[in-house]
Every structure is written in C-alpha cells, then in structure tokens.
Amino acid sequence: MADVADGASASPAKQVIYCGICSLPPEYCEFGGTTKKCEEWLQKNHPAMHERLYSQDAIEANLSTLSLDAQKRAAKDAEKKAAKAASAAAKEEERKASSKVIIKRVERNKRKYVTEVSGLEAFDLDLKKVAKDFGKKFATGSSVTKVPGGGEAITVQGDLSDDIYDYVTENYEQIPEDNVECVEDKKKKPAS
C-alpha cells in the first residue's frame, strides 16, 4: 500500500464517458444489443473516441484475440442479442401506440368539477412531476391519486379538460394526439 507513486495521491478522479444509449463505457457497447445506435451516438457526441473505437484497426485487433470458433459463437450471440433488443423496442413502441391518455371530467358536487388524467405512466412520464406541472400551469390544486381498481391518476381541481388536452398534446411529444381522449364521468348526466 505504501508504494503510491508521487503525485498519484493527488491525482483527481478519472472522468469516464458513458454511452448515452446503453449507459456502459462506449468500449463495451459492442456487447449490448444496441450497438448500431450506440455507434451513431458516439460519432455524434464524441467523434474522437468513435474514431478510436470503431476504426478498422481496432475491430481487427479485437477479433485477432479470439479463436475462429469463439468469434463465430460471439457473432451468433450478438445477433441474438440484437434481435432481442429490436423486438423489445418494437413491443415498447406497440405498447405506446395502443396506450391511451384519458382526460375525464368528474362532477364533485353541484357545478364543481375535477379533472382526472389517467394513462400518462404508459408514456414514461413521472406522474408526480406532471402533477406539479399541471398545478403550476393552471394555478390550481393538482395531485397524484389512487384510482379504484388499481393504478394512479392525476386529479386536477376544476373543469380543465380542454386546457389539459391542449397542454398534453403540445408539451409531450411522445404522446400522439390520437391517443388522448376527453371523456365525461357518466355517473350523473350533465344537466342540459
């Protein structure tokens, strides 16, 4: 333990770059299933490192340390992983495409309404944060509430269905407009 070289003791912590796609140090991206995306990310964000890691020499050097047999197995494995990642991504897309955000107007008591927004979590949104944003945006009470039958929704004080519809479709680009729906609570018929 005593042989810490001079200066080494004062050396600051090493800063390591991590891949913006798979989160690993980019030199390990080749082992994930998202290699293609990882490479694009690196090229865009850290071109020098991309040059070093994806040069022909680097790739050849990597291969030369493995036996032919091991190379084949590794290639097969990588293929499987990529296929798995692709199908997971496709499923995720599908799930998002079929998920709906429901904005529901609920009558509390005479002429008092709350607006219940459900389904946002399917679009990877943090309900607490969104509730806070709604509260700020519309200057009203907004909180995450439990829904009978399981799950959570955001309850906003006041009849804000239309405003929330606009806000949601404009501010969350991952939610297609077709997936947002305004409904009315059907417990009581609206007075005509």
Place this chain on the structure above:
Amino acid sequence: MFKKDISPGAKSKVKSSVQRAIRTKITETYPLLVPHIDEILPKKEQLDLVKLPDRVSLYALGSTPLFWQHMDDPLLPHLTLVHKYPTCFPLLRIDRGAIRFVLSGASLMAPGLTSPGGRLPKQNDKDGVGPEEYRYGNEELDEGEVVVIEAEGKENACLVGVLRMGTKEMKEKKKGVVVEGGHYLGDGLWKMGLD
C-alpha cells in the same frame, strides 16, 4: 447479485457515528483509497443508506452510489467509483472471450483469467515490461478478498466481486468458479437511478 432490474427501496440518513465507522471500514479494506477518501466521502456531507432487494445496502451521496454491501459481507465499490479510481483496488484481468459472459451475469470462471489474455498477480511477464507490469499485483489474492475485474483490450473495469478461489489455486486448477454474484456493467445496480 443484480441480474434483474431493481428499484431503490427506503432511503435513510446515516448517523454521523456510523458514517465515521464506514469511512474507517472503507480505508481499511481499500488502503489505496486513503488519499482520495475526502473527495469520495467528504466529512461534512450526509451519507444515505438505500435499501435494495435481497438484503443489500447501498451507501450513496445524493444521487451518486458509492459502496454496496450484501448482509455483512465486505463493502464493495460501485463500478462508477471504480472507474474514477481505477488503480485503488486489487485488480485482475479477464480475456476478451470472457467479457460477454460476465456482462450477461454468468459466474466468472478461472479459464477467463488463466488464459493468455487474462492476468493474475505475479504473472505479468507475458507482455514484456512496462508500468503495466505491476498492475495486477505482486501478491497472490486469497479467497474472500474483494477484486475488481478488468478486461483485455478495455480501459475500464467490468466486474467487482468477492473471490471464491485464491489466485494461487486458480493457477494450479485452471477451472472452477472465481467470482459469483458480483456487480457487473449493465446489471440492475448499474442501471438503477437514485433520483
């Protein structure tokens, strides 16, 4: 240990007396971290204890994970900490072929270390000389010691865990499980966010 995705459980503040004890424990286990301990765990900052599944405790500073511990096993560094202080831990190296097994959560087996691409202590004459000569140590490591695993052709470590077999025995047997249930790149602990 973290093959599945996990999410952080209850978080609590560590009492200052306990925090001091942990600090001591860290520097006892990893003497090479002594010069860096004030940077890693500043005296005045509040250390948090985050409960994880399977009786694992994680010590973190804000959203930065530092060390984790399974029951009363040794305190093990999070890999992001290892990446910051790469030469402050006992190191071994696996060959390139073993990397993909480690990253998929398999146990690390002895051949990954005893093959030409691997590195064990007192065995550094394969690449000739240079400062790297001593990177993998002059002393054999015993069963039960914490070890950081680097990989052939890679700059950053990919695994940290406890040795199931001493390095001397590995050289003799050249087979068997070396590290099991460690923390590896891309595992549940790696991917878990703390905010």
